[in-house]
Amino acid sequence: MKKTLILLLVMIMVIGSFTACGGKKDAGNGGDAATEVKIGINYELTGAVATYGEASVDGILMAFDEINAAGGINGMKIVPVKVDNKSDAAEATALATRLMTQEGVVASLGPATSGNFMATIPVAMSSKVPVISASATADEGVTVDAKGNVNDYVFRLCFNDSFQGVTMANFAANNLSAKTAVIIQDNSSDYAKGLAKNFKETFTAAGGTIVAEEGYVAKDKDFNAILTSIKGKQFDVIFLPGYYQEAGLIIKQARDLGIAQPVLGADGFDSPVLLELAGAAALNDVYFSNHYSSLDQDPMVQDFIAAFKEKYGSDPNAFHALGYDLGKYIADAISRAGSTDPTAIKDALASTKDFAGVTGTFSMGQDHNPIKSIVVIGLENGVQTTSVKVDPK
């Protein structure tokens, strides 16, 4: 009994260590205060959402390398202090504390997901060091606290979930002329619930009807029961808020059952895994909102894609692009602040106007959310063929 138990535990630990993908070697630390500026990078480099963290960090480091190669910020070299929070909220808090009180960073970037980012907010507020996330899209509890006060030292570079839900509802009603919709949402994810709520409100306000609302739980594999029940109903579009792991399977199973209506989703669809799971033949009439599109002919976007391919040998996704913008944004703010005092940097971050990034041009709003455009990408045979830019209202 005891032996089996021990063997079991050892196996779990070993498997755990292999599935957690490794990060890259830490950049140098220490250095002269006058010629260097330390910026914390607190990301999920191992654990459940490591792909988001790794991609963001690749983008950030690419931006830092470009800035350093061009002479740094006002002559100061950026020294990134990279740490791995293991996709764990408590670890994110601990590392934020370490970065701010021990390493003496002037600002900290990340984590990528809303939950882990929220765990660093109280540390930022008490240490008075700005934290910025490029991808924490949760509506509540990020830049504004429960009482409605703005968290002074907290910023984000992405639109929030409600904006995506509203955009997709308008897209369904205006661009696809849909009158009726079915919602299939991931009940275990707050992200999906927020999107579904906002989609429903906007779509019904625009005169549409929600015919059915179905739910599933992350890691489900078989969706035939849900799909068979909606197959008999009359509807124009399916709204599918959730992540690519399940969305890929749902789309494939729906198309196999002969459900040919357009499928709408949000930035959770943005992964090559979607294509692997669904197969190219099933990915027709699929639309999702995203932070940026590689189809954007803006020279800045095309230059970024070319430079990224040269550096990393692959196509950048939205997290790479957001990370890159994040690196440029903090450097811009430090340069405008003209000092490495975290409070001055915070003020510079807050007063950002018309910052041109790969993921769109934005100004920082009163509530520390950026006012920026959103892109709706359309897929044909698994390939991104259309992109529609929607500006904020």
Place this chain on the structure above:
Amino acid sequence: MRAITKKNLLILVTILLTFGIVQTLLTVGIINSFYEITIATICINIILAVSLNLVTGFTGQFSLGHAGFMSIGAYVCAIVNLQMNSTVGFLVGTFAGALVAALVGILVGIPTLRLRGDYLAIATLGMAEIIRVVFLNMEITNGAAGLNGIPRFTNWLWLFVFTAGTIILINNFIKSSHGRACISIREDEIAAESMGINTTKYKVMAFAIGAFFAGIAGALYSSYFFFVKPDLFGFLKSIDILVIVVLGGMGSLTGSVIAAVVLAVISTFLQSFTAVRMIVYAALLVLIMIFRPQGIMGTREITDLLKFIPRKKDDRIE
């Protein structure tokens, strides 16, 4: 009687010294706020491991649901604390959380503790998952997003009070006649039953006490890390706690304390080595398990090793 007094005095002095030294280092600033987090993790893990040890190590009931009880404590304390933003609120929340956890422990324990070994492990695992899914779907717990902005009241004083309190209370329980009954169940359940011990009653008792202290650990956790969400208390969290217990030695409170400290120090030390940290951590566990399969301490306590303290022969049941 005199020997026991002397021993208790020694324990008291050790406790006060530990508290005093760390408090001084904190005040002087040698332990900065980053290492303070490691200390908080250590204390919370000690409470979790010691309480699980009572169930798994001493009573011999293999439980994989400890994170579930921890989450109850964490959520109850967080909800109370968000309403009553004061030290009183924190203490009320902590004890409320612990009591609710104990209550759930009793409710779950009565049917499941009739199972043994692997079956019990699966039942407790299922229970922890049910608790997690309930929190995921409740309105008051804010679903998958969890509760954030929880005020921080957990500090070194409270961490120390609760950790020392847990160790002393569980140690006293084990040395009491109830505790001996629990140990007899571990050694041989049929023999214990034939001696007139109500095995289900004692198993449920150990389970409820374990759940109570797991609830306290959860409350300290939520009040220290500002933030709780259901994902934090998954299956792997239960495994983490079990690793501490097995590593320290099933049936040794000292072992649980040492293992909690050692693992936290290793984890903190490896923090700077992103790529290799999990491999090194796992390799260390494998090595310790190969060379000391009974755990660091086996079933011995620190007091067994300190030979210079005179003690009565029947002080402990080995």
